[in-house]
Amino acid sequence: MHLLTLIFGIVLLPKAHTLKCYECAAGTPENCKVSECPSTGQQCSALRLTSYAGGSKLVDVKSKRCALTAECVEASLNFGISKVLINSMCCNADLCNQKIALVSIQSIPNGNKCFQCKGKECTATLNCEGTEDHCISAKMNLGGESVTMKGCASKLMCLPETKKTSGFMSAEISCCQGNFCNSAGSTRAGLLLLAAPLVSLVVLS
Known part of the structure:
Protein backbone atom coordinates (compact mmCIF):
# COMPACT_ATOMS: atom_id res chain seq x y z
CA MET A 1 0.00 0.00 0.00
CA HIS A 2 2.76 2.42 0.92
CA LEU A 3 4.67 1.54 -2.24
CA LEU A 4 1.59 2.23 -4.38
CA THR A 5 1.13 5.60 -2.72
CA LEU A 6 4.76 6.50 -3.39
CA ILE A 7 4.45 5.54 -7.06
CA PHE A 8 1.31 7.66 -7.51
CA GLY A 9 3.00 10.54 -5.73
CA ILE A 10 5.95 10.43 -8.10
CA VAL A 11 3.75 10.18 -11.19
CA LEU A 12 1.42 12.97 -10.15
CA LEU A 13 4.12 15.26 -8.77
CA PRO A 14 4.26 18.34 -11.02
CA LYS A 15 7.59 18.81 -12.73
CA ALA A 16 9.53 21.84 -11.53
CA HIS A 17 9.39 24.47 -14.27
CA THR A 18 12.68 25.70 -15.67
CA LEU A 19 12.84 28.55 -18.13
CA LYS A 20 13.57 28.26 -21.82
CA CYS A 21 16.01 30.94 -22.92
CA TYR A 22 17.83 32.02 -26.03
CA GLU A 23 21.46 30.98 -25.90
CA CYS A 24 24.26 32.24 -28.13
CA ALA A 25 27.98 32.60 -27.68
CA ALA A 26 29.72 35.93 -27.30
CA GLY A 27 29.99 37.72 -30.60
CA THR A 28 27.19 35.72 -32.29
CA PRO A 29 23.92 37.26 -31.02
CA GLU A 30 22.14 36.55 -34.31
CA ASN A 31 22.90 32.81 -34.18
CA CYS A 32 20.97 31.73 -31.10
CA LYS A 33 19.34 28.46 -30.10
CA VAL A 34 16.63 27.74 -27.56
CA SER A 35 17.90 25.99 -24.42
CA GLU A 36 16.23 24.88 -21.21
CA CYS A 37 17.93 26.19 -18.09
CA PRO A 38 19.48 23.43 -15.97
CA SER A 39 18.01 24.71 -12.69
CA THR A 40 14.89 26.50 -11.48
CA GLY A 41 16.96 29.27 -9.90
CA GLN A 42 18.21 30.59 -13.24
CA GLN A 43 16.82 33.41 -15.35
CA CYS A 44 17.15 34.37 -18.99
CA SER A 45 19.97 36.83 -19.55
CA ALA A 46 21.16 39.14 -22.31
CA LEU A 47 24.62 40.42 -21.50
CA ARG A 48 26.69 43.11 -23.16
CA LEU A 49 30.30 44.11 -22.54
CA THR A 50 31.66 47.32 -24.03
CA SER A 51 35.09 48.90 -23.80
CA TYR A 52 36.07 52.50 -24.43
CA ALA A 53 39.40 54.29 -24.73
CA GLY A 54 39.80 58.00 -25.24
CA GLY A 55 36.05 58.30 -25.84
CA SER A 56 36.06 55.75 -28.69
CA LYS A 57 34.32 52.37 -28.47
CA LEU A 58 36.85 49.56 -28.93
CA VAL A 59 34.90 46.41 -28.08
CA ASP A 60 31.19 45.54 -28.08
CA VAL A 61 30.54 41.89 -27.19
CA LYS A 62 27.07 40.40 -26.69
CA SER A 63 25.75 37.05 -25.50
CA LYS A 64 22.55 35.37 -24.32
CA ARG A 65 22.15 32.48 -21.89
CA CYS A 66 20.67 31.21 -18.63
CA ALA A 67 22.10 33.02 -15.61
CA LEU A 68 21.95 33.06 -11.84
CA THR A 69 20.52 36.11 -10.10
CA ALA A 70 24.02 37.08 -8.94
CA GLU A 71 25.11 37.35 -12.58
CA CYS A 72 22.42 39.92 -13.39
CA VAL A 73 24.55 42.98 -12.86
CA GLU A 74 25.63 46.39 -14.04
CA ALA A 75 29.29 47.05 -13.35
CA SER A 76 32.22 49.05 -14.64
CA LEU A 77 35.98 49.35 -14.44
CA ASN A 78 37.27 52.87 -14.97
CA PHE A 79 40.91 53.95 -15.38
CA GLY A 80 40.00 57.38 -16.74
CA ILE A 81 41.48 56.98 -20.22
CA SER A 82 39.91 53.53 -20.58
CA LYS A 83 36.67 52.04 -19.30
CA VAL A 84 34.87 48.70 -19.43
CA LEU A 85 31.11 48.38 -18.88
CA ILE A 86 29.11 45.21 -18.20
CA ASN A 87 25.32 45.32 -18.56
CA SER A 88 23.22 42.23 -17.96
CA MET A 89 19.44 42.26 -18.45
CA CYS A 90 17.67 39.34 -16.76
CA CYS A 91 14.01 38.30 -16.89
CA ASN A 92 11.75 35.49 -15.65
CA ALA A 93 9.70 34.33 -18.65
CA ASP A 94 10.35 31.85 -21.43
CA LEU A 95 12.46 33.34 -24.24
CA CYS A 96 12.30 36.81 -22.70
CA ASN A 97 15.98 37.52 -23.43
CA GLN A 98 15.39 38.19 -27.11
CA LYS A 99 16.66 41.75 -26.87
CA ILE A 100 20.29 42.59 -26.16
CA ALA A 101 21.03 44.63 -23.05
CA LEU A 102 21.41 48.32 -23.76
CA VAL A 103 24.73 50.05 -23.16
CA SER A 104 24.54 52.41 -20.22
CA ILE A 105 27.52 54.76 -20.08
CA GLN A 106 27.65 55.63 -16.40
CA SER A 107 28.70 59.25 -16.65
CA ILE A 108 27.10 60.58 -13.45
Missing part, protein backbone atom coordinates in the same frame (compact mmCIF):
# COMPACT_ATOMS: atom_id res chain seq x y z
CA PRO A 109 29.66 61.10 -10.64
CA ASN A 110 28.67 59.32 -7.41
CA GLY A 111 30.89 61.27 -5.02
CA ASN A 112 33.67 58.69 -4.70
CA LYS A 113 37.18 59.74 -5.74
CA CYS A 114 40.24 57.64 -6.54
CA PHE A 115 43.73 58.17 -7.88
CA GLN A 116 44.38 57.56 -11.56
CA CYS A 117 47.58 57.41 -13.58
CA LYS A 118 48.45 59.99 -16.22
CA GLY A 119 51.77 59.55 -17.92
CA LYS A 120 54.35 58.50 -15.34
CA GLU A 121 52.51 59.79 -12.31
CA CYS A 122 49.51 58.35 -10.46
CA THR A 123 48.49 61.49 -8.59
CA ALA A 124 45.54 62.63 -10.70
CA THR A 125 42.00 62.56 -9.31
CA LEU A 126 39.35 60.39 -10.95
CA ASN A 127 35.69 60.99 -10.11
CA CYS A 128 33.96 57.61 -9.86
CA GLU A 129 30.68 57.13 -11.68
CA GLY A 130 27.57 54.94 -11.49
CA THR A 131 28.16 51.78 -9.43
CA GLU A 132 31.90 52.39 -8.99
CA ASP A 133 32.19 52.19 -5.20
CA HIS A 134 35.78 50.88 -4.92
CA CYS A 135 39.24 52.20 -5.82
CA ILE A 136 41.45 49.77 -7.71
CA SER A 137 45.16 49.33 -8.38
CA ALA A 138 46.45 46.85 -10.96
CA LYS A 139 50.10 45.93 -11.50
CA MET A 140 51.14 43.60 -14.29
CA ASN A 141 53.91 42.84 -16.73
CA LEU A 142 53.22 43.74 -20.35
CA GLY A 143 55.94 42.91 -22.84
CA GLY A 144 58.60 42.93 -20.15
CA GLU A 145 57.48 46.31 -18.84
CA SER A 146 55.85 46.77 -15.46
CA VAL A 147 52.62 48.73 -15.82
CA THR A 148 50.47 50.14 -13.01
CA MET A 149 46.96 51.44 -13.48
CA LYS A 150 44.71 53.03 -10.87
CA GLY A 151 41.08 54.01 -11.00
CA CYS A 152 37.52 53.23 -9.94
CA ALA A 153 35.67 49.91 -9.99
CA SER A 154 32.32 48.39 -9.12
CA LYS A 155 32.30 45.80 -6.34
CA LEU A 156 31.82 42.99 -8.88
CA MET A 157 35.20 43.74 -10.45
CA CYS A 158 36.91 43.26 -7.09
CA LEU A 159 35.53 39.83 -6.21
CA PRO A 160 38.15 37.03 -6.22
CA GLU A 161 36.20 34.92 -8.72
CA THR A 162 35.93 37.88 -11.11
CA LYS A 163 39.68 38.47 -11.02
CA LYS A 164 40.35 34.80 -11.71
CA THR A 165 37.79 34.58 -14.51
CA SER A 166 39.05 37.77 -16.09
CA GLY A 167 42.52 36.38 -16.60
CA PHE A 168 44.13 38.49 -13.88
CA MET A 169 45.85 35.59 -12.11
CA SER A 170 49.29 36.85 -13.16
CA ALA A 171 48.51 40.40 -12.09
CA GLU A 172 48.52 42.05 -8.68
CA ILE A 173 45.13 43.60 -8.08
CA SER A 174 43.94 45.36 -4.95
CA CYS A 175 40.65 47.08 -4.21
CA CYS A 176 39.63 49.29 -1.32
CA GLN A 177 36.81 51.57 -0.23
CA GLY A 178 37.28 55.20 0.72
CA ASN A 179 38.36 58.28 -1.19
CA PHE A 180 41.93 58.03 -2.56
CA CYS A 181 42.56 54.73 -0.76
CA ASN A 182 44.50 53.42 -3.81
CA SER A 183 47.53 55.45 -2.75
CA ALA A 184 49.38 57.47 -5.38
CA GLY A 185 52.83 56.64 -6.69
CA SER A 186 54.99 56.72 -9.77
CA THR A 187 54.75 54.21 -12.59
CA ARG A 188 56.01 53.63 -16.10
CA ALA A 189 53.86 55.20 -18.80
CA GLY A 190 51.43 52.74 -20.38
CA LEU A 191 47.85 52.21 -21.46
CA LEU A 192 46.01 49.16 -20.17
CA LEU A 193 42.87 48.22 -22.09
CA LEU A 194 41.13 45.53 -20.11
CA ALA A 195 38.50 44.60 -22.69
CA ALA A 196 40.16 41.41 -23.92
CA PRO A 197 40.59 39.63 -20.57
CA LEU A 198 37.13 40.75 -19.43
CA VAL A 199 35.44 39.28 -22.48
CA SER A 200 35.52 35.94 -20.66
CA LEU A 201 32.94 37.34 -18.25
CA VAL A 202 30.46 37.41 -21.11
CA VAL A 203 30.78 33.72 -21.85
CA LEU A 204 30.64 32.40 -18.29
CA SER A 205 28.43 29.34 -18.02
Whole structure:
Protein backbone atom coordinates (compact mmCIF):
# COMPACT_ATOMS: atom_id res chain seq x y z
CA MET A 1 0.00 0.00 0.00
CA HIS A 2 2.76 2.42 0.92
CA LEU A 3 4.67 1.54 -2.24
CA LEU A 4 1.59 2.23 -4.38
CA THR A 5 1.13 5.60 -2.72
CA LEU A 6 4.76 6.50 -3.39
CA ILE A 7 4.45 5.54 -7.06
CA PHE A 8 1.31 7.66 -7.51
CA GLY A 9 3.00 10.54 -5.73
CA ILE A 10 5.95 10.43 -8.10
CA VAL A 11 3.75 10.18 -11.19
CA LEU A 12 1.42 12.97 -10.15
CA LEU A 13 4.12 15.26 -8.77
CA PRO A 14 4.26 18.34 -11.02
CA LYS A 15 7.59 18.81 -12.73
CA ALA A 16 9.53 21.84 -11.53
CA HIS A 17 9.39 24.47 -14.27
CA THR A 18 12.68 25.70 -15.67
CA LEU A 19 12.84 28.55 -18.13
CA LYS A 20 13.57 28.26 -21.82
CA CYS A 21 16.01 30.94 -22.92
CA TYR A 22 17.83 32.02 -26.03
CA GLU A 23 21.46 30.98 -25.90
CA CYS A 24 24.26 32.24 -28.13
CA ALA A 25 27.98 32.60 -27.68
CA ALA A 26 29.72 35.93 -27.30
CA GLY A 27 29.99 37.72 -30.60
CA THR A 28 27.19 35.72 -32.29
CA PRO A 29 23.92 37.26 -31.02
CA GLU A 30 22.14 36.55 -34.31
CA ASN A 31 22.90 32.81 -34.18
CA CYS A 32 20.97 31.73 -31.10
CA LYS A 33 19.34 28.46 -30.10
CA VAL A 34 16.63 27.74 -27.56
CA SER A 35 17.90 25.99 -24.42
CA GLU A 36 16.23 24.88 -21.21
CA CYS A 37 17.93 26.19 -18.09
CA PRO A 38 19.48 23.43 -15.97
CA SER A 39 18.01 24.71 -12.69
CA THR A 40 14.89 26.50 -11.48
CA GLY A 41 16.96 29.27 -9.90
CA GLN A 42 18.21 30.59 -13.24
CA GLN A 43 16.82 33.41 -15.35
CA CYS A 44 17.15 34.37 -18.99
CA SER A 45 19.97 36.83 -19.55
CA ALA A 46 21.16 39.14 -22.31
CA LEU A 47 24.62 40.42 -21.50
CA ARG A 48 26.69 43.11 -23.16
CA LEU A 49 30.30 44.11 -22.54
CA THR A 50 31.66 47.32 -24.03
CA SER A 51 35.09 48.90 -23.80
CA TYR A 52 36.07 52.50 -24.43
CA ALA A 53 39.40 54.29 -24.73
CA GLY A 54 39.80 58.00 -25.24
CA GLY A 55 36.05 58.30 -25.84
CA SER A 56 36.06 55.75 -28.69
CA LYS A 57 34.32 52.37 -28.47
CA LEU A 58 36.85 49.56 -28.93
CA VAL A 59 34.90 46.41 -28.08
CA ASP A 60 31.19 45.54 -28.08
CA VAL A 61 30.54 41.89 -27.19
CA LYS A 62 27.07 40.40 -26.69
CA SER A 63 25.75 37.05 -25.50
CA LYS A 64 22.55 35.37 -24.32
CA ARG A 65 22.15 32.48 -21.89
CA CYS A 66 20.67 31.21 -18.63
CA ALA A 67 22.10 33.02 -15.61
CA LEU A 68 21.95 33.06 -11.84
CA THR A 69 20.52 36.11 -10.10
CA ALA A 70 24.02 37.08 -8.94
CA GLU A 71 25.11 37.35 -12.58
CA CYS A 72 22.42 39.92 -13.39
CA VAL A 73 24.55 42.98 -12.86
CA GLU A 74 25.63 46.39 -14.04
CA ALA A 75 29.29 47.05 -13.35
CA SER A 76 32.22 49.05 -14.64
CA LEU A 77 35.98 49.35 -14.44
CA ASN A 78 37.27 52.87 -14.97
CA PHE A 79 40.91 53.95 -15.38
CA GLY A 80 40.00 57.38 -16.74
CA ILE A 81 41.48 56.98 -20.22
CA SER A 82 39.91 53.53 -20.58
CA LYS A 83 36.67 52.04 -19.30
CA VAL A 84 34.87 48.70 -19.43
CA LEU A 85 31.11 48.38 -18.88
CA ILE A 86 29.11 45.21 -18.20
CA ASN A 87 25.32 45.32 -18.56
CA SER A 88 23.22 42.23 -17.96
CA MET A 89 19.44 42.26 -18.45
CA CYS A 90 17.67 39.34 -16.76
CA CYS A 91 14.01 38.30 -16.89
CA ASN A 92 11.75 35.49 -15.65
CA ALA A 93 9.70 34.33 -18.65
CA ASP A 94 10.35 31.85 -21.43
CA LEU A 95 12.46 33.34 -24.24
CA CYS A 96 12.30 36.81 -22.70
CA ASN A 97 15.98 37.52 -23.43
CA GLN A 98 15.39 38.19 -27.11
CA LYS A 99 16.66 41.75 -26.87
CA ILE A 100 20.29 42.59 -26.16
CA ALA A 101 21.03 44.63 -23.05
CA LEU A 102 21.41 48.32 -23.76
CA VAL A 103 24.73 50.05 -23.16
CA SER A 104 24.54 52.41 -20.22
CA ILE A 105 27.52 54.76 -20.08
CA GLN A 106 27.65 55.63 -16.40
CA SER A 107 28.70 59.25 -16.65
CA ILE A 108 27.10 60.58 -13.45
CA PRO A 109 29.66 61.10 -10.64
CA ASN A 110 28.67 59.32 -7.41
CA GLY A 111 30.89 61.27 -5.02
CA ASN A 112 33.67 58.69 -4.70
CA LYS A 113 37.18 59.74 -5.74
CA CYS A 114 40.24 57.64 -6.54
CA PHE A 115 43.73 58.17 -7.88
CA GLN A 116 44.38 57.56 -11.56
CA CYS A 117 47.58 57.41 -13.58
CA LYS A 118 48.45 59.99 -16.22
CA GLY A 119 51.77 59.55 -17.92
CA LYS A 120 54.35 58.50 -15.34
CA GLU A 121 52.51 59.79 -12.31
CA CYS A 122 49.51 58.35 -10.46
CA THR A 123 48.49 61.49 -8.59
CA ALA A 124 45.54 62.63 -10.70
CA THR A 125 42.00 62.56 -9.31
CA LEU A 126 39.35 60.39 -10.95
CA ASN A 127 35.69 60.99 -10.11
CA CYS A 128 33.96 57.61 -9.86
CA GLU A 129 30.68 57.13 -11.68
CA GLY A 130 27.57 54.94 -11.49
CA THR A 131 28.16 51.78 -9.43
CA GLU A 132 31.90 52.39 -8.99
CA ASP A 133 32.19 52.19 -5.20
CA HIS A 134 35.78 50.88 -4.92
CA CYS A 135 39.24 52.20 -5.82
CA ILE A 136 41.45 49.77 -7.71
CA SER A 137 45.16 49.33 -8.38
CA ALA A 138 46.45 46.85 -10.96
CA LYS A 139 50.10 45.93 -11.50
CA MET A 140 51.14 43.60 -14.29
CA ASN A 141 53.91 42.84 -16.73
CA LEU A 142 53.22 43.74 -20.35
CA GLY A 143 55.94 42.91 -22.84
CA GLY A 144 58.60 42.93 -20.15
CA GLU A 145 57.48 46.31 -18.84
CA SER A 146 55.85 46.77 -15.46
CA VAL A 147 52.62 48.73 -15.82
CA THR A 148 50.47 50.14 -13.01
CA MET A 149 46.96 51.44 -13.48
CA LYS A 150 44.71 53.03 -10.87
CA GLY A 151 41.08 54.01 -11.00
CA CYS A 152 37.52 53.23 -9.94
CA ALA A 153 35.67 49.91 -9.99
CA SER A 154 32.32 48.39 -9.12
CA LYS A 155 32.30 45.80 -6.34
CA LEU A 156 31.82 42.99 -8.88
CA MET A 157 35.20 43.74 -10.45
CA CYS A 158 36.91 43.26 -7.09
CA LEU A 159 35.53 39.83 -6.21
CA PRO A 160 38.15 37.03 -6.22
CA GLU A 161 36.20 34.92 -8.72
CA THR A 162 35.93 37.88 -11.11
CA LYS A 163 39.68 38.47 -11.02
CA LYS A 164 40.35 34.80 -11.71
CA THR A 165 37.79 34.58 -14.51
CA SER A 166 39.05 37.77 -16.09
CA GLY A 167 42.52 36.38 -16.60
CA PHE A 168 44.13 38.49 -13.88
CA MET A 169 45.85 35.59 -12.11
CA SER A 170 49.29 36.85 -13.16
CA ALA A 171 48.51 40.40 -12.09
CA GLU A 172 48.52 42.05 -8.68
CA ILE A 173 45.13 43.60 -8.08
CA SER A 174 43.94 45.36 -4.95
CA CYS A 175 40.65 47.08 -4.21
CA CYS A 176 39.63 49.29 -1.32
CA GLN A 177 36.81 51.57 -0.23
CA GLY A 178 37.28 55.20 0.72
CA ASN A 179 38.36 58.28 -1.19
CA PHE A 180 41.93 58.03 -2.56
CA CYS A 181 42.56 54.73 -0.76
CA ASN A 182 44.50 53.42 -3.81
CA SER A 183 47.53 55.45 -2.75
CA ALA A 184 49.38 57.47 -5.38
CA GLY A 185 52.83 56.64 -6.69
CA SER A 186 54.99 56.72 -9.77
CA THR A 187 54.75 54.21 -12.59
CA ARG A 188 56.01 53.63 -16.10
CA ALA A 189 53.86 55.20 -18.80
CA GLY A 190 51.43 52.74 -20.38
CA LEU A 191 47.85 52.21 -21.46
CA LEU A 192 46.01 49.16 -20.17
CA LEU A 193 42.87 48.22 -22.09
CA LEU A 194 41.13 45.53 -20.11
CA ALA A 195 38.50 44.60 -22.69
CA ALA A 196 40.16 41.41 -23.92
CA PRO A 197 40.59 39.63 -20.57
CA LEU A 198 37.13 40.75 -19.43
CA VAL A 199 35.44 39.28 -22.48
CA SER A 200 35.52 35.94 -20.66
CA LEU A 201 32.94 37.34 -18.25
CA VAL A 202 30.46 37.41 -21.11
CA VAL A 203 30.78 33.72 -21.85
CA LEU A 204 30.64 32.40 -18.29
CA SER A 205 28.43 29.34 -18.02
